[in-house]
Amino acid sequence: QQGSMYPCLFNNSFFRSVQLETDCEVGATLFASYNTADLPCPAPYRVLTAAKAYEEAGVRMVMTGRNNLIVSGEAGADARWTESEMHASMVRHFSRYSNLPQWAVWLFAARKAVSSTLLGIMFDYLPGLRQHRQGCAIFQDTVKNYHPDTTDYNRHLLYTYVHELGHAFNLLHSWDKNRHDSLSWMNYDWRYDQRNGVGSFWNNFNFIFDDGELVHLRHGYR
Numbered sequence: 001q002q003g004s005m006y007p008c009l010f011n012n013s014f015f016r017s018v019q020l021e022t023d024c025e026v027g028a029t030l031f032a033s034y035n036t037a038d039l040p041c042p043a044p045y046r047v048l049t050a051a052k053a054y055e056e057a058g059v060r061m062v063m064t065g066r067n068n069l070i071v072s073g074e075a076g077a078d079a080r081w082t083e084s085e086m087h088a089s090m091v092r093h094f095s096r097y098s099n100l101p102q103w104a105v106w107l108f109a110a111r112k113a114v115s116s117t118l119l120g121i122m123f124d125y126l127p128g129l130r131q132h133r134q135g136c137a138i139f140q141d142t143v144k145n146y147h148p149d150t151t152d153y154n155r156h157l158l159y160t161y162v163h164e165l166g167h168a169f170n171l172l173h174s175w176d177k178n179r180h181d182s183l184s185w186m187n188y189d190w191r192y193d194q195r196n197g198v199g200s201f202w203n204n205f206n207f208i209f210d211d212g213e214l215v216h217l218r219h220g221y222r
Helices: 050-056 083-093 140-146 150-168 189-196 200-204 211-219
Strands: 016-025 059-063 104-110 135-139
Touching: 016 050, 050 059, 050 150, 083 104, 083 135, 104 150, 135 140, 135 150, 140 150, 189 200
Parallel strands: 016 059, 016 104, 104 135
Antiparallel strands: none
């Protein structure tokens, strides 16, 4: 009622909690952290991990404590991952894997996909699955090929980790929502630059989700 006061007990700093497991292909190295001050971007500067980026969005990532090494042989003789091969490895290695609804996600730091241009993917949508979007992968050799400079590579690893995990929350790409000029984890730097000039994305991106995505992450259907 207007004029009334409603005291609320503090619960916690996050709207949701998600279990996150990060596994790695032999020969790849899991991303650790990136200092946003290392390359030009707006303040405030901070050191970000993928988990920290989600904490800023109101989502607590609880690490499962499992970091499995996965041999390249699980990708077949060509050592290039297909979606079905990634799914099979997720079932084999993800300690929280289930075909039931749960707040748990598997991130796989792989080396190369069958597609030589693919940097990352939300692969977990095969026919017959009841619960989709438990797993995503980042192809770090391919990211390195596009971004050989160590600092730029590290920045793009952070971006790709957060971007692919965003699809696990049913976040679409920015242009799929008609938000072509969104300075968001869910946009592509090169697509933004095509509209706004070379270098525009990174010079203006502050390593955040846009407002509509924050509403979705924090208040969307559970």
